[in-house]
Amino acid sequence: MEKKISSAVIRRMPRYYRHLDELRLEGVERISSEVLAGKMGLTASQVRQDFNCFGGFGQQGYGYNVKTLLKSIAGILHIDKGHxxxxxxxxxxxxxxxxxxxxxxxxxxxxxxxxxxxxxIGRTIGNTVVRPLAELEGFVRGSRPDIAILTLPGPAARETAAQLVEWGVRGIWNFTNIDLHLELSQIPVENVHFSESLMVLSYRL
Amino acid sequence: MEKKISSAVIRRMPRYYRHLDELRLEGVERISSEVLAGKMGLTASQVRQDFNCFGGFGQQGYGYNVKTLLKSIAGILHIDKGHxxxxxxxxxxxxxxxxxxxxxxxxxxxxxxxxxxxxxIGRTIGNTVVRPLAELEGFVRGSRPDIAILTLPGPAARETAAQLVEWGVRGIWNFTNIDLHLELSQIPVENVHFSESLMVLSYRL
Structure with missing residues (x-):
């Protein structure tokens, strides 16, 4: 069933999740499609249509239970898988x-x-100790992380990405300015292109 | 005319721009909608439809001139305005x-x-000297920058954004995890939400 859902709907799901999580933190227990839509700059019918792609989540006229909705969306997005x-x-x-x-x-x-x-190398940043790049292959082959986050300079990205896939990574979160879609058609890649967002802002000025 | 164009089409324009700029650097002078579509993971008819929103850019059967197309898209996105x-x-x-x-x-x-x-404060990063936050108001009122880039911690973002608009900023590129759309309905805001992109990757794993 998930296969049929358009990528535009999927891309809105994280936004729903973020807004609903804010509502949960504010202590809101139920919310109507109208109020949720207003908070997000959408129409109520859009919200209902999006949720209908996944079978609904609520009873017409009663609004949505915020916690149940969060749990459903977390399930859809696999946020509950411990990646x-x-x-x-x-x-x-x-x-x-x-x-x-x-x-x-x-x-x-x-x-x-x-x-x-x-x-x-050896610094602790956040909770993570930085290791030598030379140890990456052994680590990935041994620990089998689900994804790799690429925050290295552009020119090295293409080769590193190909190696990571060979070593067993299942997805790439790409912050370099190199598009990896076509080379890595066997695994999902999410490219974060800052320039696209700035150009859209430029258009809207 | 621009008002009628859907935001999905606008959001694809920077991608076209990026791919065409790569082609230009590779020395490519003309490109067909088929080849451009293949490079970007779109269909040729999608590409032609998108370009038709802006009146076409080319003659059927002859392909597009890469440099002319870049210039046209730069004009649409106002990349040529010196923001x-x-x-x-x-x-x-x-x-x-x-x-x-x-x-x-x-x-x-x-x-x-x-x-x-x-x-x-006083450090030079890239080509820019870091100034005290206390000087921001005077600077913005005096120099009238087009946009502000918010890379400060979340809690301070909302107030700072409101002040910046009052002082004359015309757009905000928001990297904080605070959604500023609704407060700042009078000016465009582009939110960069890393978490949305990571959640989409999570879905696709």
Whole structure:
């Protein structure tokens, strides 16, 4: 069933999750599609349509139970699977993610961070000790992390990504400016392209 | 005319731009909708439909001239307007952007960076000197940057954003985990939510 759902609907699910989690923290127990839609800048019918893709989640006229809805969306997005990640490239961006990003909210644990630079190796950033890049292969083959986070400079990204897949990684979160979609058609890649977002802002100015 | 174009089409424009710029660097002069579509994982008819929203860009059967197309898309996205930006919050993420992000590719120049921390103030990062946060108001009122880049911790983001708008900023590129859409309905905000992208990857694993 999940196969038929459009990627636009899937991409809205994390937004629902984030807004609903805020509501939960504010102590809200039930919410109507109208109120949820208003909070997110959508229409109520859009919200109902999106949720209908997954069989509904609620009874018409009664609104949604916030906690139940969160749990359902977590299930859809596999946030409840306890995924693991290695981070490759501990520059400013890698450090920013290790220190400040709430991996746990997305259901991920960072199990290793790797960098070639002697100045970074051995440092503890967030809760993660930086290891030498030379140990990456042994670590990935041994610990089988679900995904790799690529925060290394662009030119090295393509080769590293191919190796990571060969060593057993099942997905890539790509922060480099290299598009990896086509080379890695066998596993999912999510590219984070800052420039696309800035160009859209530029359009809207 | 631009008003009628769907945000999905607009969001694809930066991707076209990026791929076409790669083609230009490889020396490619003309490209068919089929080849461009194949490179981007779209269909040729999708590409033609997208370009038709802006009046076409090419003659059926002849392919597109890469440089002309780049120029047209740059015009649509206002990349050619010489926009300016101030960056607020020089933590790891702010430093990563100042050092490594190619603002010029998006048509932006960073004209100032601001942070409250004495350790950051006075440092030169990328080409930008970090100034005290206390000087932000005077700078924005005087220099009238087009946008502000928010890379400061979440709790301070909402108030800072409201002040920036009052002082004359026309758009916000928001890297905090606070959604600013609703408060700032008078100006465009582009939120960069890393967690949404990671959750989509989680779904696709």
């Amino acid at each position: 693991t990640a290695v981070l490759v490239g501990v520059g400013n961006l890698g450090r920013a993610l290790l220190r400040n990003f709430h991996f746990d909210v997305c259901g991920f644990t960072v199990v290793g961070a790797f960098d070639p630079s002697p100045e970074q | 300016t930006a101030v960056l607020v919050g020089v933590g790891n993420l702010g430093r990563a952007l100042l050092r490594n992000f190619h603002f010029d590719v998006c048509g932006f120049t960073v004209v100032g960076a601001f942070d409250p921390s004495p350790e950051q």
